[in-house]
Amino acid sequence: MKLANRYNRVNILTSIVVLAITGLIYYVVIHFILTEKLDRDLVVEENEIRQYVGTFHKLPLPASYLDQQIAYKNLSTHIPEREFLYTSYYNPKEQENEPGRSLITVVYLNGKAVEVTITKSRVESEDLVRIILLITVGITLILLLSLLLINRFVLNRLWRPFYVILNGMKSFEVTRMDAIAYEDTPIDEFNELHQSVNAMAERVRNDYKELKSFTDNASHEMMTPLAVINSKLDSLLQTESFTAQQGALLADVYHATGRLSRLHQSLLLLAKIENNLIPDLQEIDFKEMVAVKGRQFQELFEKDGLSLTTDLQAVEIKMSRYLADILLNNLFSNAVRHNVSGGYIHVKLDPAALVISNSGKPGNGQGKVFDRFSKSADSEGMGLGLAITKQICNLYGFRIHYAEKDGKHVFAVHFAG
Secondary structure (H helix, E strand, C coil), rough: HHHHHHHHHHHHHHHHHHHHHHHHHHHHHHHHHHHHHCCCCHHHHHHHHHHHHHHHHHCCCCCCCCCCCEEECCCCCCCCCCCCEEEEEECCCCEEEEEEEEEEEEEEEEEEEEEEEEECCHEEEEEEEHHHHHHHHHHHHHHHHHHHHHHHHHHHHHHHHHHHHHHHHHCCCCCCCCCCCCCCCCCCCHHHHHHHHHHHHHHHHHHHHHHHHHHHHHHHHHHHHHHHHHHHHHHHHHHHCCHHHHHHHHHHHHHHHHHHHHHHHHHHHHHHHCCCCCCCCCEEEHHHHHHHHHHCCCCHHCCCCCCEEEEEECCCCEEEHHHHHHHHHHHHHHHCCCCCCCCCCEEEEECCCEEEECCCCCCCCCCCCCCCCCCCCCCCCCCCHHHHHHHHHHHHHCEEEEEEEEEEEEEEEEECC
């Protein structure tokens, strides 16, 4: 979830809760104030009745008005306490019951207790509370809508420089010298972030230049002594005869030098692939390349008694022909190297994937086959072939998968990623 969306959600939910609680408190307070006002009006009527009785020694006539009613009741024994009650009020004009508020009190006339009930209508108070509530709800909705619009448009605009920097970081390439894109903003934090990102990118470029320079120099310096060693060994082998022991020692040296040369070339190729230094992209007929590669390995298949079956569909892929050849060469070599005598290799190609399956001994390194220098105990390779294959797939957005079950080894290269 994006930060702006998370902030909007928390802000809106918090606003709703706060406004709901404050609205409820506001409603209760207004209702209490209006009820208190109504009670004061009832007390005024009570005082007027008491003054009338004290002056004229008789009760005012019972009255029924649009918003007030007065009723009397003689008491004999029980004298109730003075109290306010919520009750109903009959409106003779509307001919319907309305909510009301009553004051029950006692006055004494000629030594006798008389219960006086004064009832007032609460319709106006309820209507006023309802209007206030509707106004409050309306203001709340307008406020929430305003917050939503502000968060959606204003905050998105405020965060735009951040996303520009983020997109620039995503498209950053260490081999390019372009500065990370930026949008002018008065916000200090984004300006500081842009400066820090560019400073970090510059340090990465400098480190890359130093590493590339070291790699190039080391590669060049290693190639020369390796070539000299191979040349001297060739000359030495052609000069005179050797004993069997000397021949075995020279063969071991020659073999070790060859492995070192291949290791050097493989590591150099890995570095070039990881740094995208092989840019010769072109549309290649992958079906033709797979068919040609199968014919190139035919002698190795016949030597080990392997049977090759193919199911090839026309597929065109945009990638380096050089790296495509290395990819196929590594997969075919792996299928031959880890097969069994008299086994099989099946190659299937369609627009979705290239799948190479072969017979072989059961293994337990399913999760490490693409790690560098990872190989089985009986393998004569250097453990870099599948690592290079994995890097080639990563370079072009392919997804390579390996599975092994009951001695059947399957490598699948999915072109869609």
